[in-house]
Amino acid sequence: MMFPKLAKSWRAKKNVDEKGTRIISPMELGDVILSVSKLFPVLFVGRIPPKALFSYLRVPAGKVKPLWLTTVETQSPYAINPRHLYKLGAIIEREVKANGSQVIVDGIEYLIIENGLEPTLKFLGQVKDVTALHGSSLYVVASDALSEKEVVPIRRVLGLP
Template sequence: MIPLIRTFSVATPGSRIIDYRSLPQLLDRFSNKEVLLITRRPPNYITDVNGRVIWISKVNHPKAIHPSRIHVIEQITWDSLNNGVDSVIFDALEYMMIEHGIDKTLKFVGKLRDMTMYQNKEFYVTVSDGIDEKVLALLRRIVE
């Protein structure tokens, strides 16, 4: 079972795995903090974020970053952390797994987590029921 957001303490910096359905509640809790949201959700669906949204998509759009441009996402994350972002939320795990495979995606998540934790900020990864137990166990080892 995936932990729900209500069990977490937002006051203590750390990293967590949350159910993707809890994203609105998490964004609500961070309404007074600056957040970097890395997501598959189009920008017109994300209106309640205090901070920056990275839309990962193959659509040719000025607000989209192609999923193959992992280095760009990493650089934006690093720059955002150095410029006041309090939390990073990665809401594109399954999509990146489809695009890059499990190993490369888990390495990417590990790097995002390390950058965030180095800056003493919070890191969250959303997951759905589509993640099998083996991958979820590996993800927990990397994130939590």
């Protein structure tokens, strides 16, 4: 399995740039959400349904706003189709501008499957710029489902070593 090797190397390197962008492992996700939400509002973008997110982490709904990436038609106000990167980017920009939210993006591999690598990289670049412009932080969860061929350009787009 390649991820433990990558995770170890990420910890060994500086993984935070001057604008507050970080790559975290799935094992760190819960701790990051809990610690960041104590200080700031958090916008969580990922594959975890909101009910599961709130019950698992026991975070008050007012501290974390979820955006659930799903292609299933649902009445959930938190659901967004992962193929609508332009809508997702607009929601993130609005949330960061209005509330100073810190952004956590999980499910990068799902976005790549649904949109392709290049559009996902463009999306991540846009989110990085928005968070940097407004003094917010961006946390990107990189799972072992990503190959090194995908991780390298993601790190480059995020401006990480």
